[in-house]
Amino acid sequence: ETGVTQSPTHLIKTRGQQVTLRCSSQSGHNTVSWYQQALGQGPQFIFQYYREEENGRGNFPPRFSGLQFPNYSSELNVNALELDDSALYLCASSLKTPAFEKLFFGSGTQLSVL
């Protein structure tokens, strides 16, 4: 058990809708990263937040946005949903140290876009 919790666990949306996914980091961790994992693929980096500021972004369009709150919990927002957005969305927290940043993943939110 990692201590990283995500909600909801499953979600069904229709194309064009907006969705908000939530994540609570492991206690003491000030960095949160979001990943998209399509079926049969490895996790793809969306973005990372450190102390409430975006600290790196992968190759995802601007309709993917995020927030990190003072308690280090986080949200991932996706606007104008497309069918290809159907995937497992993983949140991972870490303790931001230069030499070692092991990721603790939550159980994910399975998003289906119809």
Added chain:
Amino acid sequence: GQQVMQIPQYQHVQEGEDFTTYCNSSTTLSNIQWYKQRPGGHPVFLIQLVKSGEVKKQKRLTFQFGEAKKNSSLHITATQTTDVGTYFCAGSSGAGSYQLTFGKGTKLSVIP
């Protein structure tokens, strides 16, 4: 951008046989991590390698980082049914934001 490739994509072994998965990066890595994801689960950290040529062991698992820090391998000796899952390598080029680039993974099936 940085690409991390893993082979094989799938591996079916008889229980007791050995298993190896290989990871190659298009760029030099500052470090590499390995994760295991059980069916229906989430990735769980196994190990991190940082030094060129580094070898680390965890019971039946042996991890290696290449001399050029562009490749890595995971070897499991005498597989057990509990080893079933997908093994991912994930690399970082370091410097600034810590973005991990994951490979597509190797899915291991163990036949009892």
